Amino acid sequence: MYSFFAMMARMKYIERWALMRNSLQENISEHSLEVAMLAHGLAIISNEKCGGHLDVNQIALMGLYHDANEIITGDMPTPVKYYDEAIKDAYKRVENVASHTMINKLPDYMKKYYEPLFLPGEEAEEAWRIVKAADKLSALIKCMEEFRTGNQEFKKAEETIRQTLTEMNMPEVEIFMEEFLPAYDLTLDELQGT
Numbered sequence: 001m002y003s004f005f006a007m008m009a010r011m012k013y014i015e016r017w018a019l020m021r022n023s024l025q026e027n028i029s030e031h032s033l034e035v036a037m038l039a040h041g042l043a044i045i046s047n048e049k050c051g052g053h054l055d056v057n058q059i060a061l062m063g064l065y066h067d068a069n070e071i072i073t074g075d076m077p078t079p080v081k082y083y084d085e086a087i088k089d090a091y092k093r094v095e096n097v098a099s100h101t102m103i104n105k106l107p108d109y110m111k112k113y114y115e116p117l118f119l120p121g122e123e124a125e126e127a128w129r130i131v132k133a134a135d136k137l138s139a140l141i142k143c144m145e146e147f148r149t150g151n152q153e154f155k156k157a158e159e160t161i162r163q164t165l166t167e168m169n170m171p172e173v174e175i176f177m178e179e180f181l182p183a184y185d186l187t188l189d190e191l192q193g194t
Contacts, residue, residue, distance in 0.1 A: 004105040004114075010071050017142070018075060020157070023149040024142075028067045028075060031138055039063035039134035041180070045172040046130065052172070054127060058116070062124070062131045065117040069098035133173050136165050137181075144184055 011029035040060035046052030073094055081091050099118040103111055120128050143158035165173055
């Protein structure tokens with residue numbers, strides 16, 4: 001008996017943004033779907049407009065599973081996770097153990113398909129960079145949604161995330177933010193008209 005998929009089903013129980021007052025709750029299952037879609041789109045933009053040669057489907061899968069180890073670790077708030085280098089390095093080790101634990105919940109014949117998703121190597125550095133950018137875009141979109149409901153709690157987070165995205169210096173992110181991000185401020189009626 002293997003418990004990988006039963007564990008994956010528990011992603012919906014892991015809430016994000018634990019330190020913030022949320023108007024709209026978000027779990028890692030919802031977040032991971034959004035990151036997968038955003039990463040896929042960023043990879044297409046990279047290939048079509050920035051001279052990239054990325055496997056867009058592999059990147060979408062990496063986005064889908066990028067937080068799966070949080071089923072074991074929980075969602076560590078960003079201010080804690082990145083407080084200093086010692087905590088950051090320790091948490092990376094915890095994430096690595098959690099990723100290995102998840103892979104070991106699969107039969108041997110499936111492990112080779114999931115290892116690159118949970119434990120991307122140096123060869124996946126550019127793909128992982130796209131996934132990280134998609135993760136930040138997802139966080140920015142969450143902040144925008146919260147702010148739109150009148151929740152001031154996310155104002156500083158939105159500013160910080162926008163700055164982080166700018167500092168990533170990725171043309172595909174700039175293109176996405178110019179061509180797609182403004183639509184997140186539209187109403188449903190306005191979206192249907194575009």
